[in-house]
Structures are given as structure tokens and as C-alpha cells.
Amino acid sequence: MDWIKSFQKAVDYIEDHISEPADHERIAQEMNVSSFYFQKIFSILCGFTVGEYIRNRRLALAGSDLLSTDEKIIDIALKYGYDSPEGFTRAFARFHGVTPSDVRKNGASVKSFARLSVSISVKGGSSMDYKIMKKEAFKIIAKEQRFEKIDDVQGRSDIPVFWTQCHSDGTVKYLTESCKKDGVLGRSVVGMCMEDSTVVKDFPYLIGAEYGGGEVPGGYKVVDVPAAEWAVFAINGMSMESIQQTWHKVFAEFFPSSQYKPAGNFDLEVYPTDSYNGEIWISVEKK
Numbered sequence: 341m342d343w344i345k346s347f348q349k350a351v352d353y354i355e356d357h358i359s360e361p362a363d364h365e366r367i368a369q370e371m372n373v374s375s376f377y378f379q380k381i382f383s384i385l386c387g388f389t390v391g392e393y394i395r396n397r398r399l400a401l402a403g404s405d406l407l408s409t410d411e412k413i414i415d416i417a418l419k420y421g422y423d424s425p426e427g428f429t430r431a432f433a434r435f436h437g438v439t440p441s442d443v444r445k446n447g448a449s450v451k452s453f454a455r456l457s458v459s460i461s462v463k464g465g466s467s468m469d470y471k472i473m474k475k476e477a478f479k480i481i482a483k484e485q486r487f488e489k490i491d492d493v494q495g496r497s498d499i500p501v502f503w504t505q506c507h508s509d510g511t512v513k514y515l516t517e518s519c520k521k522d523g524v525l526g527r528s529v530v531g532m533c534m535e536d537s538t539v540v541k542d543f544p545y546l547i548g549a550e551y552g553g554g555e556v557p558g559g560y561k562v563v564d565v566p567a568a569e570w571a572v573f574a575i576n577g578m579s580m581e582s583i584q585q586t587w588h589k590v591f592a593e594f595f596p597s598s599q600y601k602p603a604g605n606f607d608l609e610v611y612p613t614d615s616y617n618g619e620i621w622i623s624v625e626k627k
Contacts, residue, residue: 350382399436
């Protein structure tokens, strides 16, 4: 099954079970990827997380139910996963700008949030610099921090803060000076996103460099990166906007039209110390 159809199947599964507790593992099975990776793909393509999509769809449907049915407010709240009228009222008011009582008693207007229909195409005139490389196993020495997995897959605000901390506390300077200069990554500092299937609530993100041996200072760890085939994409510029645009193009244009799919093991953002451009490395396998 192609990339777009399988992604749409996952979205359709969400919609078919929108009033049930979200089963992220089951949703991801529709796309034949892990829960972690599906949430990452979803967030990059859509600009919001799976959790945000489900929450907004439920609140939009709740508003429609209030206008078009005689169901009690408490029953609608329970139907869409809220344990108390108070919690439902707060969430409903944040989304719609009015309370459920305002809608029921006064016919106040509510907001819509459309069901997601996936349509991704490669547009003419758009180019992407990439290469496919096979690399032997290597090691990364890094500092690690864990970030929320379900509602903030990419740590959209926290990961940049982690980078700022590592610049200010000397971590990046240490990595730059001690990295393995003649290794797979050369003189580069990397941001590494790993899937941890043993932990449900969060995932590890590491800032590191290729490890060439020697003493490992306190606060650092060494991670083995296995031999893999990598799709490597050029980032033109080092701004957050250019990095995010490259990620989006990878999942919106490259994977839908290529013979590869993510292997789901490691993603690297590689930042050479002697260049203003970077690279995204994604471990891949044939579809």
C-alpha cells in the first residue's frame, strides 16, 4: 500500500473511533509504523499533533451535537472523553469561545474543525537535494533529555531550549573539540531523535558528536548507532524555519514518491562546524 493511502487509513481509523480512548499503537498499525513514528509524521505533515487533532475534532463534534440533538450536556461530555462537566466546559470554552450552556440555551455559534483528508503531491518546479548512503555502525557521545511523546512529539518549544542550554553550558564546545574528525560524521554536532519502545510517555533526544574513544565525562552517554542505509537531505541555512521546511518536504514529497520508507530507528540533524548548512539523516529501508 502506498504512503498516502496508508496515512489516510490511519486518519480514517481515528475518525471511526473518535469518541473512544485514543489507541496510538492501533492507529499506527494502519500505516505499518510505530506509534512514535506515526505521531512524528503526523505532526510534521499537519502542523499539529495527533492529540491536538483528536481533541479539536471531539470538541467540534460536541458543538455540533449541542446544536442538533437533545442530548444532555453531561452525556455529550462523557461521549467525547471528559469525566466531568467542569473539565468539558473549560475545554469547550477555550475552543469555541462560548460555554456549552450558551450553545444549548441561546444557540450561540460554534467553531468547526474539518475531518482531515490527505492529499499530498509532488509539485513541479520543486527540488530537493538528497542522497542515499550506506554507513557502518558508529558511536555518538551525547547529552540526553527526554520530551513528551504523545502531545508534543517533536518538543516544538523544548528542544530548541535544550540546544540553547547546551551552547551556554559548554556542551557544544566540548563536542566540537572532541568529536571524531575522520569518522562517519566528520566535524559535526548532531541532534539525534531515538525511538524508545520501552517507554510510552516520552522519548529521548540527544545532542552529541561522533565518539572516537576515551573517557566519557559525567552527564554524557555513548550510544551505538547500527549500520544502516540513510537518506540524507540538505538543509539550506540553519534557521528553524529552513529546518522545519526541510522536514516537511521529506515527508510530504520524498517519501510519498520514492521507493523508500523510514526504518524508524534513528533520525539525525547533522550540523557541520565549518558550514552554515546542515543535513537531515533518516534511516530508511525499501518499501
